[in-house]
Amino acid sequence: MLEYxxxxxxxxxxxxxxxxxxxxxxxxxxxxxxDAYLIMSMSLLNAIKGK
Structure with missing residues (x-):
């Protein structure tokens, strides 16, 4: 996807x-x-950061 x-x-x-x-x-x-939802959200966003 990114290559396009x-x-x-x-x-x-x-x-x-x-x-x-x-x-x-x-x-x-x-x-x-x-607070738990915020931690989960931040983990997901950090996992895809820079992609």
Whole structure:
């Protein structure tokens, strides 16, 4: 894809919260869930950085 000059678009939403996290902490029901989602999002973005 990159060799043709195309760029990937990544969209994250609260629906990508892992089901285990949602069940254990509540679906965006508290600051711990939001903090965990932020860590997950940053990990994903760091994994694709520079690609």
């Amino acid at each position: 000059g195309d760029q990937a678009v990544v969209t994250l939403s609260s629906y990508e919260t892992p089901i285990g996290l949602s069940k254990r902490m509540g679906f965006l029901g508290g600051s711990r869930t939001i």
